[in-house]
Amino acid sequence: MGIRERLSGNEAIAFAMKQINPDVMGAFPITPSTEIPQYFSTYVDNGQVDTEFIPVESEHSAMSTCIGAQAAGCRAISATSSCGLSYMTEMLYVAASDRLPITLAVSCRALSGPININNDHSDAMSVRDAGWLMLFAETNQEAYDNYLQAMRIGEAVSLPIMICQDGFITSHAIENIELVEDEKVKAFVGEYKPEHALLGKENPMAVGAYATPVYYMEAKRAQAQAMMDAKDVIKKVGAEFAAMTGRSYDLIEKYEMDDAEEALIIIGSSAGTAKEAIRELRAQGKKVGLIKIRSFRPFPADEIAEALKNVKAFAAMDKDDSFNAHCGPIYAEVCAALYAKGIFAPKGIDYIYGLGGRDVRVESIQHVYAELEKIAASGETGETYRYLDVRE
Amino acid sequence: MKDIVEIRWHGRGGQGAKTASLLLADAAFNTGKYVQGFPEYGPERMGAPITAYNRISSERSTVHSNIYFPDYVVVVDETLIASVDVTAGLKETGAIVVNSSKTPAELRPYLKGYTGKVCTIDAGKISEEELGKNFPNTPMLAAIVKVSGVVDVTDFIKDMEASFKHKFASKPQVIEGNMNALKRSMEEVQVG
Amino acid sequence: MKWKASDMTPSVTWKDLTPGCNIFEGGTSETVETGDWRTMKPVLDMEKCKQCLLCAPVCPDMSIPVVDGKRGDFNYFFCKGCGICANVCPFGAIEMVKDEK
Numbered sequence: 001m002g003i004r005e006r007l008s009g010n011e012a013i014a015f016a017m018k019q020i021n022p023d024v025m026g027a028f029p030i031t032p033s034t035e036i037p038q039y040f041s042t043y044v045d046n047g048q049v050d051t052e053f054i055p056v057e058s059e060h061s062a063m064s065t066c067i068g069a070q071a072a073g074c075r076a077i078s079a080t081s082s083c084g085l086s087y088m089t090e091m092l093y094v095a096a097s098d099r100l101p102i103t104l105a106v107s108c109r110a111l112s113g114p115i116n117i118n119n120d121h122s123d124a125m126s127v128r129d130a131g132w133l134m135l136f137a138e139t140n141q142e143a144y145d146n147y148l149q150a151m152r153i154g155e156a157v158s159l160p161i162m163i164c165q166d167g168f169i170t171s172h173a174i175e176n177i178e179l180v181e182d183e184k185v186k187a188f189v190g191e192y193k194p195e196h197a198l199l200g201k202e203n204p205m206a207v208g209a210y211a212t213p214v215y216y217m218e219a220k221r222a223q224a225q226a227m228m229d230a231k232d233v234i235k236k237v238g239a240e241f242a243a244m245t246g247r248s249y250d251l252i253e254k255y256e257m258d259d260a261e262e263a264l265i266i267i268g269s270s271a272g273t274a275k276e277a278i279r280e281l282r283a284q285g286k287k288v289g290l291i292k293i294r295s296f297r298p299f300p301a302d303e304i305a306e307a308l309k310n311v312k313a314f315a316a317m318d319k320d321d322s323f324n325a326h327c328g329p330i331y332a333e334v335c336a337a338l339y340a341k342g343i344f345a346p347k348g349i350d351y352i353y354g355l356g357g358r359d360v361r362v363e364s365i366q367h368v369y370a371e372l373e374k375i376a377a378s379g380e381t382g383e384t385y386r387y388l389d390v391r392e
Numbered sequence: 393m394k395d396i397v398e399i400r401w402h403g404r405g406g407q408g409a410k411t412a413s414l415l416l417a418d419a420a421f422n423t424g425k426y427v428q429g430f431p432e433y434g435p436e437r438m439g440a441p442i443t444a445y446n447r448i449s450s451e452r453s454t455v456h457s458n459i460y461f462p463d464y465v466v467v468v469d470e471t472l473i474a475s476v477d478v479t480a481g482l483k484e485t486g487a488i489v490v491n492s493s494k495t496p497a498e499l500r501p502y503l504k505g506y507t508g509k510v511c512t513i514d515a516g517k518i519s520e521e522e523l524g525k526n527f528p529n530t531p532m533l534a535a536i537v538k539v540s541g542v543v544d545v546t547d548f549i550k551d552m553e554a555s556f557k558h559k560f561a562s563k564p565q566v567i568e569g570n571m572n573a574l575k576r577s578m579e580e581v582q583v584g
Numbered sequence: 585m586k587w588k589a590s591d592m593t594p595s596v597t598w599k600d601l602t603p604g605c606n607i608f609e610g611g612t613s614e615t616v617e618t619g620d621w622r623t624m625k626p627v628l629d630m631e632k633c634k635q636c637l638l639c640a641p642v643c644p645d646m647s648i649p650v651v652d653g654k655r656g657d658f659n660y661f662f663c664k665g666c667g668i669c670a671n672v673c674p675f676g677a678i679e680m681v682k683d684e685k
């Protein structure tokens with residue numbers, strides 16, 4: 001059995017970092033992820049880890065530090081949010097294309113403007129094409145568990161990985177958590193022994209190549225393959241983690257989907273709120289369920305299409321708007337997944353919700369199911385691009 | 393969920409309402425409960441109204457929203473009653489606990505027709521007398537534990553003593569004052 | 585070693601390309617024949633050369649080998665024919681001529 005504790009999501013991530021004892025952390029503070037390097041730097045100061053803690057002057061430099069360190073053969077980590085993640089963007093692409101399995105904790109927060117410090121997914125979604133693996137957590141427990149699995153996954157496919165949780169909602173809320181014993185974490189995460197590294201004197205290497213058009217596309221095709229290969233790795237590492245802790249992890253989590261006629265596709269902390277809504281609606285005899293996306297990159301297209309094929313109506317829940325006058329990213333990807341599989345029966349709508357910390361209530365989710373029930377009955381979707389809980 | 397207790401805290405930035413909500417979560421956690429303790433975040437300004445929340449239950453609550461229909465409300469600063477709708481959504485079967493020198497009967501007319509239990513405790517006075525400073529959150533914490541019964545009172549006293557001993561290891565004189573404040577608050581809270 | 589820089593040619597497939605186009609050897613420029621970029625080539629007149637060695641450090645490539653304090657003939661595998669050596673020579677010992685390939 002693990003260790004019963006109560007921690008905020010940020011505390012849980014910092015604790016996971018301590019247990020893993022990585023080689024280098026490059027960090028610059030930004031709300032609401034600031035606590036992560038703050039807590040971790042006390043572990044460094046107390047000599048509880050051997051990590052080289054490098055405070056830098058910007059997130060661009062934080063990620064550059066990680067790139068240098070990881071290329072040198074170290075395990076490198078950072079943490080950020082919102083504009084900090086945006087400021088890292090250039091280097092995120094470099095980390096992924098250099099195939100460096102850096103681990104980045106993200107406490108998701110809205111992007112400006114209007115200036116706002118609260119949660120939505122506009123930061124993480126804006127870097128969804130950077131080539132990083134992206135896992136999202138519903139709870140502090142999942143944030144911790146995902147972090148413990150992160151390096152195993154990233155290192156297996158040579159891709160960097162983001163461990164995302166909802167800023168404030170889970171990052172700053174104290175909740176129960178079951179921690180894994182230090183020695184079990186060490187055994188599970190293992191040592192990082194890259195085949196090639198800049199500091200390997202006997203095996204020199206060069207990182208950060210210039211690729212002419214003759215090579216660039218082959219490099220990208222190889223990167224795409226690593227992302228495809230990651231799906232099996234995520235499942236395998238999740239199964240191994242389940243054997244150790246009893247908490248199992250897959251690409252998606254299906255909740256009450258077996259006979260569901262109306263379903264949500266949702267990501268992050270609001271999945272828990274939606275589960276409570278489902279319990280109440282099920283008690284009234286409604287056949288409702290949800291699909292929670294844990295792995296957004298790689299995107300579990302086949303798994304979602306398979307889970308949705310028998311529903312009458314679904315709503316993709318986007319905590320971010322693509323501002324394409326059409327839909328958010330989850331709706332776009334879910335519809336593409338269904339179309340690719342030749343599944344055309346379910347009627348689908350998109351809800352933009354929870355932007356900038358707009359509270360997502362059990363009642364908010366029940367409203368969505370009520371709309372889906374109407375669509376299922378009439379076969380008419382009406383407007384597919386909708387905003388939830390906005391004053392009209 | 394059957395046995396869930398939901399509590400909303402109203403305070404002002406810097407008064408320790410957030411800390412009190414986290415201490416309550418700790419106390420409930422230590423008696424084996426599932427807990428949530430979280431403030432509503434925004435620009436941090438000393439004196440501005442803030443809200444914090446607790447969910448305490450024997451099974452994990454998966455809800456990640458604010459609390460709109462609390463069982464209990466704690467008001468750490470009486471002056472908030474004029475500007476914040478502190479009884480909004482408060483269950484009539486529940487109670488509101490206010491830091492005030494008034495009696496419950498004197499305070500009730502200011503609570504917009506709330507018909508549930510009204511409890512008052514002069515946390516400022518207790519704090520001044522026992523700690524020499526106005527730290528109302530410790531007595532308020534004790535009062536809500538007493539009124540709600542969400543944590544066993546004996547367990548709570550024991551747990552808090554251990555926590556103070558740990559926290560104030562270098563200044564043991566503070567421990568006694570804090571413990572006196574807790575115990576007095578439990579005795580002096582008026583329920584009306 | 586799994587990958588050789590010399591195998592990374594325009595016909596390499598994505599499966600055989602190194603991860604991230606990273607290179608796992610040092611000094612791989614030794615394999616790149618920059619000599620075939622040349623249109624003019626330097627020719628050394630040993631009679632006029634005083635071995636002052638002003639030419640060797642200004643060569644932007646590796647085309648002027650110096651052994652035991654004396655320069656030898658040009659290494660045309662690398663020489664791009666830039667002409668800096670001819671320009672710097674105080675004795676007119678280096679002449680740039682059209683490169684007939």
